[in-house]
Amino acid sequence: MEEIVKSMAENPENVDEDFRLFLSSMPAKSFPVSVLQNSVKVTNEPPKGLRSNMKRAFADLTPEWFQDNGEPPGTNEPGFGK
Secondary structure (H helix, E strand, O other): OHHHHHHHHHOHHHOOOOOOOOOOOOOOOOOOHHHHHOOOOOOOOOOOOHHHHHHHHHHOOOHHHHHOOOOOOOOOOOOOOO
């Protein structure tokens, strides 16, 4: 991967102007530094604490998500302690 990104950086005329590469990674010492240096970094830190984390998770769920998630009928409701 490092060599591919390096060749793109050295020859930008060979790369389509609409090309985008999206990577997702946990912090790791083995992740190539050159890839990070040639990238725009976006981080998303989880909220502190279980309560905040649960609130954020459930705030993202909508009734439409439960209807459209492809599960069999009868499984479209969240179960709490069933």
